[in-house]
């Protein structure tokens with residue numbers, strides 16, 4: 001039998017590529033025939049060097065099926081408008097799922113236990129299949145026992161390519177995250193209740209791609225495309241580039257209509273930042289990516305110029321090809337009030353996907369910890385195709401990177417002053433801020449809406465929007 005290339009297959013199914021169509025084909029192993037060959041992704045337990053001194057045991061990660069020594073989860077490459085398939089095999093000793101953060105795909109593929117799919121038990125699997133409609137930098141992670149599973153390593157980057165995008169001289173993907181390790185290199189308690197009730201519990205070891213301050217060689221005078229993902233459970237970064245000029249080309253996967261010089265950019269858990277850095281002319285010169293949020297700046301990664309200068313000019317970087325737009329019709333928008341608040345310390349119900357034992361946070365006064373068999377009522381019921389204006393209000397003294405599954409929103413206005421009309425899936429709402437986020441309810445299903453500081457998500461700052 002002639003082997004069909006993935007390309008051919010995808011072209012054949014391109015008509016059905018608009019999301020929504022072709023939903024629900026996936027199930028447990030055993031898919032319809034005309035699918036691209038699934039990428040085998042195993043959820044595994046492993047050990048590895050994180051702090052540079054001792055092997056950390058009980059790491060959790062994703063590995064391509066058959067990988068003998070799993071480490072950092074693989075970067076998954078997809079193409080805008082082309083079908084992608086993955087077969088998850090759960091080799092952990094607890095249930096899991098995969099959520100594709102930022103991809104606007106059918107609800108049945110969204111990876112939220114109970115709400116969109118059954119738990120995937122140890123030894124079991126699940127077939128995911130979807131067509132990403134947007135190009136950009138996204139990521140994948142479990143949506144079950146997330147503080148433990150993400151905290152112990154299960155975060156991977158997704159690159160959705162657009163054949164129309166410019167090719168740069170080098171590309172580096174950076175998965176930024178911390179680990180809560182003790183002096184012996186082993187995991188310590190993932191959280192402290194008193195911190196979960198505040199900004200969240202921070203890790204003790206910082207890494208980029210599971211390494212502390214990794215180094216990369218890049219052509220001198222060339223363009224380096226940096227794809228940065230904040231996949232930590234808690235940490236917010238104030239990123240800057242030291243030693244070179246850089247421009248922002250995309251935020252949260254979405255291309256900016258105009259490239260913007262990078263001064264400092266804040267990215268919170270769940271968010272992404274795509275930069276083009278113009279490397280220095282002279283061989284050996286180095287450029288640092290730094291986090292200047294802490295009082296003493298921390299170097300996250302370093303890039304060294306090598307070879308003869310390519311003599312690029314940052315002014316030549318064109319905006320990326322836009323993604324299919326979200327065009328909210330504000331004149332007919334229905335307003336949805338969403339108040340983020342703290343709650344009294346009620347204890348939370350237990351769940352198959354783990355519980356931290358508290359509920360510290362709420363949306364519209366309801367504390368839901370997600371992952372439970374009896375979801376609360378939806379925060380709003382939306383009509384397919386209509387525009388909604390989420391009037392989000394943060395009445396807590398902490399910042400919350402609030403994330404919506406399955407749809408993008410556009411930032412309309414904020415009490416903090418003028419805002420850029422960014423399109424995104426995650427918005428960092430500051431203490432006491434009010435923000436208006438407009439969305440077109442164009443993807444049917446139950447879509448989780450939660451804070452991406454995982455302790456906040458797991459202690460009540462979770463809800464969902466129903467689109468039908």
Ligand code: C2O
Nearest residue numbers: 099101270403448
């Ligand atoms: Cu990164 Cu519920 O999401």
Ligand code: CU
Nearest residue numbers: 400451453456
């Ligand atoms: Cu939060």
